[in-house]
Structure formats: C-alpha cells, structure tokens
Amino acid sequence: MTNSSSNRSNGGSSVWQARWALFRKSAAANWALFAENPVGLIGLGIILFFLLLVILHPILLNTVWDPNVYNPINGFDPQSPVNPAPPSARHLLGTAPQGQDILSQLMFSARNEFILAVLAATVTVTMTTTLGAIAAYYGGVIDNVIMRIVDLVIMVPALSILIVVSGLFELSIVQLALVIGLISAFGASTVVIKSQALSIKVKPYIEAARVAGGGDFHIIFRHLLPNLMPIALLYMMFSVTGAIFSEAVLAFLGLLEVDMSWGIMLNTTRNLGFILDFSNRWYLIFPAGLSITLLSSAFYLVGRALDEIVNPRLRQR
C-alpha cells in the first residue's frame, strides 16, 4: 500500500476511468443486441422521427413559417379563409376548423407528448422500483400496506380515477404526468417488480453484504435496485405507452387544460361535428390519430426489444 501510491493517488480517478470503460463496453454490447432486432429499430426510428419534429418546430417558426399564420394555437391564414381546408402546398396537412395549420399543431403537440411521457414514466419507474424493493425487503406490515393499495388501484380502472381527478382540478401537462405516474406506480408493474425483488432478496450476496456491514439502505440501493433496473426500464417503456394513451383520451373528452395536444386536436374535430365525416375530413382525424398510435406503439416496440435483451430466453436462437 505504500510504494505504488504515488502513481495512483489522483483521487481514485483510475477507478472511475475503469468504470467508465466498463460502462461503455456494456453499452456497446447492449446496443449490438438491440440493433439485431428490427422491431426495436423500427420503434426507435419512429421515436427519433417525432423527436425531430419537436426540434424542427421552433426552427421552422423562426425561419420559414410566418408566426401569425403558423402559430399552432391561434394562427390564421388570410389566404385560406375557408376552414377546415384540405392539404395544399401552403398547408401540407391542411388547416384545422379554426384555421390553424395542422402540421404545425402536430409538431407542437409532439413536444407535450414527450414531456408527458418521459415525466410520467420516470415517476412510475422510480416509484415502482422503490416501492417493490421496499415491500419485498421489509415484508410484513409495510409489504401488506403497499400491496393492498396496489390491489385497490388495479381494481379501479386508472382512467376513471383520471377522469375524476381532472374533473376536480384543472391539470396542466406536468401535473397530469405526475398523476399518471403516481397511479401507474401503484399498478401491476409494482407486483412484478416486487416478485423480482423477492427472488433477489434471498440470494447469498445479500447476506454477504450484510456481513460486510451494509445496512438496509445500502442493500436496497446497492444490491436490490441495480438488479431490478433492467426490468424496471422495460416497464418504463410500457408505461410511456399508457401515459400517451391516457392523455389522448382525457384531452379527447375535454378534461384537460392543455393549450394543444393530439387529443385536443381530435376533441376540436369532434366538438365541431367533423369526426363522423371521415371521407371528407380525414385530414382532421388522420394525422393526430396516427401520431398517437405510432408514438405509443413505438415505445411499446422498443420495450419489446429491451425485453429480449433483459430476458435472454426470449431471444431467437
């Protein structure tokens, strides 16, 4: 411990370097597995496409598009006084009943969907893993309390809770994300993660950690959670799908206080009586509906591809 200390005593940076190298190696290996799977790549492609829309929208508004005409919320084009109007060179996806450009609405809404999805999924995943790990680790009364709440939430359909909550309070997109995250945190994924945590809890390395002097906190955060992370990530993807879908339904029912979203686009269409006239007004229904379907299935597809990395048994041999 003495002679070699001079070349290594730089605050343990060699340890962090080695960890970084390991992380990169495993990330590369996981990417190689992921890239073998066309399903996952398609999903990722769709997600990237919508991300591109999110990034392009403010750029377009600042350069090519006239903000007065193309504003997604209150834009109006004097050159096309009759609205809604079918797609044209000026409005690639047509205009909405109140005169806004549909493509601009679509791109603007994508940002909200991503904020919602990522926030809701992060809340869900942090809470399910922590709740599952705590329930499994402590057992007894704590386990019972958590799991009975979960039973209750599973029993009552999430959507009806959401409808009541958004009826009582005017929810912004961030608040909605938190509520959705909280509700799905007490959902079926907690049961799955708890069962996984139970199987990890009895491994000898947990006993070994305790003999090493590790307390409950150390064991939960250093041993249980890292081993739950892969499966938690998987459920994160699936809960994104659920969050996007719930938002669309609530907005469609007019229960959401959001300036613009895909659900609101459909809501406006329905309120003004265009929703049944699909053959003539398809451009009012199709873009928003397809976007909801595409983005939520994209996250689902990525989840499936991750599933095959996490559970090697699902991999095709």
Next chain:
Amino acid sequence: MSNQPLIKVEGLRKLYPIDGGVFRKPSSFNHAVDGLNFEIGHGESLGLVGESGCGKSTTGKMLVKLFEPSDGSVKLQVGDSYINVSNIDRNSRKDFRRNVQMIFQDPYESMNPRMTIFDIVGEPLAVQDIGTISEREERVAEFLEMVGLTPASSFMFRYPHELSGGQRQRVAIARALVIEPAFVVADEPTSMLDVSIRTGVMKLMQDLAERLNVTYLYITHDLAVARYMCDRIAVMYLGKIVEIGPTEELLSNPRHPYTKALLSAVPIPDPRIKRDAVQIEGGISKAIDPQPQCRFYARCPIRDEHCKTHDHPPLEVKGNGMQVACYKVPVE
C-alpha cells in the same frame, strides 16, 4: 488476553416456529440449534461437522449475526473485553463488523452479478468507510494478489461471471479478509469446487490465517477437509454437539457412536483394508419438539433404557481433551 478465547458461545439456541399465525402463538418448534456451548481460541480453527440439516450453517450464521439466536449468547473478544453479539450497541456493532466476516458456500451466488470484482472485494471497506477510493483500490489489489489472483489489475474490473469457480472463491476469501477480521466463519467454502482445486483453496486459507492471524469456524460435512483445516472438531447431530475435541484424537479414537458411524462412512483408498462398519438405523429427521431423551436415541446402536428415560446427555470430559455427550461412553 492470549489465554482467553476469542469467541465464547453459551447456551446458543435457535427455534423455528412450525405453526401459529397472527393471532395464535406457535405451539411447536423446530429446534434447529439447541443449547450449544463452545469456545474458540485465538488463531485456532474449529471444524463444525455433521449431516445436512443438523444446524451447522444456522450456528455459523448466528455467529455472524445473520440470524438472531432465540436464546443464549455469542461473545466476541474485542481488545480486552467481550462484546455480546446478540445485544449490541452502535459502537460495538462497528467493532463487531470489522472483526467478523464470512465466506459463503456458493461462489456463484454470493456475488452480485452487477458489481465488479473491485466493488465486491472493496464492499466491506466502502460500507465501513475505510480509506479513500484510491486507498481502497490499492488495498483490494494487495489482497487479490495475496489470494493468488495476479496481476490484480487484470481482475479488478471484471465481473464475477467472467471468472472460474476457483477464482471466484479466491475473490470471496479476499473479500472476507480485506478488513483483516479476527474471526471468519467459513461455510463449506470448498464443497462446490472441483476436487482438483479444492486443496489449493484450503492451503490458501491456512496460509492467510497464519499470516493475518485469523481464527476460523470451518463448517463442513467432509471429514477429510476438516482434518486438513482444523485444530479441533465439533460433531453436531440434530442441533446438539455430540462430541468435541482435538482433530487427531477425535478422528483416530472416536467415542460417540454417531462419530464412529460418520467415520466408518468415509471410504478408505485401499480395497484390501476392511473396517468394522458401524451400523446406524434410519435417517436424520428434524428436531421438532424433541422428546426429553437422547437426540440420537432412535438410531443409536448402544442405547438402553437409561438413555430413553433421561434427557439429552450433557457434554462431559471423557479423557484426552475429548468432550462427549453420551451416557454410555465411560470416563477414561
């Protein structure tokens, strides 16, 4: 201090309730460990042998405080005084964890697959806040080389699944010894290894014990391993120590009928030698609410009426440093 034992175990018991629930007190118990008394001296290694299910692992886990005893006490000498392991306060808890470690049976399952060898070996140091990260790195490297994983730098940042069983058990030994504990419980550390590398690991454990002045409690079902590793051996049967004494004396001149039966089951590597096989009947059961009679009564070849009507015999000195729990074994 040198003449006093490092570990004193007094009346250690572990009872597992069989039935009972939230509103009902359990009425019957499995007496997994039932009233053990023994001492382990500094630098000594005591072997704990017995069949599966006789309570040897439970005993080991109570000594490292993984299980709480139902009754009795484990005392560990720290400095000049003893701390009671089952009734421990904050300060002595720290002393306890720095002085007691365990090596587990299964080298595949006793390491977190998501941690590197550095993190696994360094975990006791990290958890107990010993040294900075670069000091820990050096210390881990030093111990990896000590257990024969050289060069340490090529093992430090690998995952356990990249190592062989023997290498993993060496990692487990390095991990147990890295905080230089006084006492290590080794729970069948070689039973899952290939015979070809078993001796190497045992030899390593002995060398390190001498070098770092470690005291072992060596749990095993293999008498040959116990003979190689241990100064004294305790034979357990259904939660009780039936015979305890110096290794050579116990193996060459067993007094308790159960020890005799165990020894006669060890094969002799010479087909011409015939040994008198000691026959015992039946199989090992569980000590669920045992009758007040000798635990070995049902299978004993030398039992009589006295054994049936009297409680389990106490451990008594029968000569030559041997303590035996049997009414029928005469005092020499």
